[in-house]
Amino acid sequence: MRTVLFASLRTYARRYAAAVVAVVAAVALIVVTNALTSATKSGLFAGIDAPFRNAAGAVDFPTEEVTEKYVEKGGWALAMSMQPVRTEKTMLGQDIMVGAVSTEKRWQWQELKSGRFPTRAGEAVVDANAAKTNKVAIGDTLKVGTGKSAVETTVVGLVDAPSMWSAPVYVTWPEMQGWKNPYVQTVMTAGTGDEADKWMNTDDYLTELQTQLNKEVDVVAYMVLIFAFIALFVSVLVITNTFSILFAQRMRDFALLRAMGATKRQVLRSVRREALALGLLASLLGLLVGAVLGWGIVALVRQLAETAPLGDVSLEWPWLLAAFVLGTLTTLVASWLPTRRLMRLSPLAALRPQEGFDVRGAGMFRLVLGALTTLAGTAIIFVAVGWDDAQTGMLIVLVGCGTTFLGVMLLGPALVPGLVRLAGSALAKVAGSPAKLAAANAGRNPKRTAATAASLLVGVTLTTGVLTGMNTIRGATLDEMAEQHPIDIALQSESKPLADSVLGDAKAVPGVADAVAVPGAMASVEAGGKPVSLPVVAPPASDVPLMDLTVKPGTMVISPAAASAFVENSFEASGEKATLVVGDRRATVTLDVREIDGAPQISAATLRELTADPQTYAVWVRADAGADPEDLAGTLGVLAPDAELANGKAQRAWVELQLDVFTWAVIGLLAISVLIALAGIANTLGLSVLERGREHALLRALGLTRRQLRRTLAAEAVLLSAVAAVVGTALGVFFAWGGSEILVGDILPDATFDPPVLQLIAVVVVAGVAGLVSCVAPSRRATRVSPAEGLALD
Template sequence: MRTVLFASLRTHTRRYVAALVAVTIAVAFVVVIDALGSGARNAIAASVESAYPEADLIVGEEFGLAESDPVRVLEVAAQRGDEASVIATAWTRVDGPDGTLGDDVEVGTVATDPGLRSTNVVTGRGPIADDQALVSRETAASAGIELGDRLTVGTGQATRTVTVVGLTERSSYLSPDVHLTWPALSALDSEIVDSVAYAVREGSVAEAREALTEVVESQVQLRDDYVSARIVSMNKGVDVLGYLLLLFAAIAGFVAVLVIANTFTILFAQRTRDFALLRCVGATRRQVLRSVRVESVALALVAATTGVVGGLLASRALGVLARALAGSDSFGDIDHSPGWLGAAFVGGVVTTVVAAWLPTRAVVRVSPLAALRPAQEPSARTTAGRVRLALGLLGAAAGLAALVLAHRTETVPLMLAGGMVSFVGVLLLGPVIVPALLRLVGATAGRFSGPVRVASANAVRNPRRSAATTASLLVGVTLATAVLTGMASGRQSVEAEMNAEYPVDLALSGTSQVSPTTVAKVRGLDGVAAVLTPPGTRVETDGPTLTVVAPSDAERERTLDASVTRVGDDEIVFPASYVASFEEEGVPDRVTVRTAAGPLTLTVRTVFASWGSAAVVSPETLDRLTPAGTTRVLWVMADDGADAQDLAGTLGAVAGGADLEVTDNLEDQQWVSLQLDVLVWSVLGLLGVGVAIALVGIANTVGLSILERSREHALLRALGLTRKGLRHTLAAEGMLLALVAAVLGTALGTLYAWFGVVTVVQSAFPAAALVVPWAQLAAVLVVAALAGLASCVLPARRAARIMPAAGLTLD
């Protein structure tokens, strides 16, 4: 049998190339998934890691630290000779040399040790004493602050006077306006401690972690573990990249099994007569099985090795392309996990052997004499056809039930399992579904073209072959539709929530009227698309004096979310930042304002949104408060592509001269947009690999299918069909198969996307809804049609070159 084995490999080399390519692409797919996932994760992690540059350990949890922990950590660091930096924030009043910077300025800590400093000093130097501070470059530009100026931070007795020794630029997700040392910030009595970064200078990290664990109440984590947990926390408790990586890993294995199994099914079906002849000349069933399985193992080893190497090279190239298109901030450095590489190699070998197992057993179960006769294709009327139909119905029903249960329980693994099981059920039903769709499409298009009629009749004649040919492209189209629709739905949900939280890009507000000159200056700035000037006034209440504005319907519609500032005639809406105006007593349920006509009581509604230091009332209510409203707040809408830091800095310069405070929402919006871009580019990269393997799969199966029908094509040529006619017929067949796969895949992908939205996205965004990207799905259909056509080009040319007489003698 060894001689037979090597003879088979030599004889069927061209046919094995198709299987080799399928396995190689599948293994490379898994390698590339790991690489692209690491690039996306590293891009997000880099922005978080930069807050803890040389830290080995982080003491902290999602909801902050115990009050005594910072002091204890600093004591341990002093005893061991290590360095520690408390990361804390306070929102308080800051006064500069030319007036106040605001009553709600973000003040954060800065490490005196350069290795733990989380911000880049672009001008001056870092603080070395508690009476020194850093100021962000944008804040300094808006308030006219220079090196050497003195700032007063805090209110009442808890104030600190510090000297500005440097200017900073944003380098991490922690980016306050003013940076103080921890002793200076803690003296304000209003700090919120986030965590403590700890750098080991003496001894081992394990020893330091043990020493800290003994004295603190909060969790002590390695920096990488803390960063991973913080990324999950930033994504509302959902490890988005982790889910995506697991999702595409599962899809990779699933696609690989389908493509390889289809390839081997056709490959071994073509060799039925070879196996039968071996049985006739004395080979036992076990010998034939062993021979074919050794062939599959040899093929698997070569293909898996090639796939790993090819995946490494492809991932590097795709990483360079992703960084070139999306930028280094959106896509980070690629690294490869040894575990993933090993799993890809072993998975490729095991998948190939398993994929070859069932087709081979099905072939050798046929008796030698029966195999030498033309075999009847299984259909729904045969025992095999009925079993296949029953399994398909069972799989589709069980998968659908799992999807419904996953939706109700919000279980992602169950959703993935349900999707795969139901899809396998659809594939098993392929010999029934695909011919029905082919008849429908062929009956419509065949009225206008003879080759289409011939192609349709030929495709329907062999249901199993047609179903196997469409399976790979069906996987690709379903995958593309589900991912594109799911991403569009998820992105719209995130953007809708961001628009509700930040209805305007930037706002300028103060206690006095805004002059027309200031309005004109703001409108003339680069990057400003529109400036809204809702009328308002200052009103006295039983508590603080409030600024209220009343935007018109037209002005609200020009904001990013008009519903946030919609208010009834008996209501007053406070933004979240306005809550601090009521100090310790908190925001009341109702507030009474004084007017010339007497007191007016309004129901208070607080929304988690930011539009400057002003409450919102209806235009009718404003008319009752004052006979003539004046401009108190400027709502600035930025141009697409405007740089948040530059625009905030130039607006701050204008606001500083007009005694106004700048509320910058654009920077937070662009930060979230960056995270979305990371996800989108990562998914598109993964999707591109998935579509590539599907296209290779359909090219393999179509090529093998045409090779299997060489005698049939020769007979058509002998009956008068020209070479051009044969090429047109085969092209029409490929187009028909691709169109059917595309339509069915689009329907299935949309259904799976809906389950993904209601199971995954709605767990984080309850108002999420399905969004169908029609333009992108149309592009998928065009690509599918072109793929069907392209998959037939070379095989059709090869079939047309065979002379009829020679083709009729082929076996």
């Protein structure tokens, strides 16, 4: 039987192409995940101990009191703050990470590239790569921060630092203390600390830190592995269908082996060895492809993003072994179902005409079970939508989605051919007889048609579900961001009125669509017996903001940060009263605390109570749709250097970018399973061409032209792909609705379900076009055979 095994592999090698592609893609995805994970870990861990070389120990996430306690004892804080940074000519960014650098040599852990370290406040160092990108040189003056808390500092050196702790700009600790609530991740101690402060010695702290980072990186790896398992599942469907067709075509060969004396067990063992050899070969190839892709992707990321925290790739044997075993087992499991038919094979089958296909559809038991399962899954989803607890409700939704999808898969042999015939009838009005033949061919083997469509159905369902869910989340999130940041860019004075020229200069800046001057006054609020200065503005009637910002008389809309200057718990201060004072005038207002950009806002009537001569304390800008928010902010910031600049457009753009990156990353991973499914359709169609060789020759002999035959095969592939895409889209939208009602409704109560119609149509169209492309090779093979040669085929 070993001779039979090698002969079969040589003879049917081309027919196994889709199965090999499916396994290679899934195994390679696992190896690529390992490569990216290892590179990320090595990049993060490189130089992780650099700041701690002279530290006795450290306290993680210390309180302000603990930080001050150990700094006073000679320790040092690893701190950072997000601040706007500008030079005399341009703005580096609205939210730049600013770290702290010590004036003591002991805590100067950064690697000095040129210049020197600061020796006093008012001096700073800049990351060498950031300096190169932003054209900053030693001797330049940077303005860091806004308003009264802004500091001017001179660049005295360029440094390099491990990616874990790096920042574009470093200022001294006294300057950082002048900003509100700098973020302190760790405070390093010069001596032994107190256990009550959760102090750990340096070795224990670094071990704990590496463990935490490992978990964070592994979480990302596990997320990617989910998509690898999806690809494996699709691979099982493709391989099962491929083996089913091959075994159906080779049934007479197997029966002939039985007639020549081979036992059922020997035939079965030969076929399973064939599947094992295919699995081993595909898995080894997948390991090789994954390793090459992994190194290539890491190298490409390093080339495109020099600051990306990627180190050396280290392929770990547990990952490689797991990928290899999973690829092999996937092939064996997928081939197990078709091989069961061999146990019922009789030697007399060698003397019967070869049927080539199975016209039987699904049995009544399967159809009833499928219908009941689909209804049960749908009911579970509707029950979950009304569940109070979002986390439990989401788990129930997932169960409902899985149950519904299983029911649809069971109904596949009846559902898919029926829809193909229906679509074929409509297509026949345009394409004529080829479409009728295509619909008839697709319905001749219902189980095979359903199995072929099932692999694409998985990928399309997940893809459209992600697109719909993310579009709903995107719309709700952007609406909320528009409420929090309705002004594209605001120039806000914190001490004195803006110059009259600022408004005209702002309107003249390229990228500015419109601007409006906002009247206000410098008021004060009594807090603890001391007046707290507070600029207030009255939003004018204008279409510059994204929404109407009119404030009710007697109300002051204020951010929690501004309210914290005169109330204890600013987040719960809404409804409290405060008295504004301007000169000898007073006005009592009710606080409405919410996230806003710029100064507290009052009504025009309240402003008139406070002053008879309001001044321009802010300029609000509406940017052009395509304007770069950072570049525009840099240009506008120069117009009023002492004003605080709030860049709402940048905040909205950043959130939108994160949503886009996440969405397309998931779509990209799911695309692997879709490509595997399309390879399966091409393979099924190719095997079908071989199987129906005599049939095609007879059609040619009866007058069907080569072009009509190509159109028939093309219509069959398009109908199969389009039907799978339409059913998958319907399921994906329904599943996304259930998930969004639970998850999004709990986090964003005002969110509305918003399926991306154009994108969903694009998915169906792309699936149809991909199906058309997948038929090119099989149709060329079919048309090369002349009618006489085809009729001679067995």
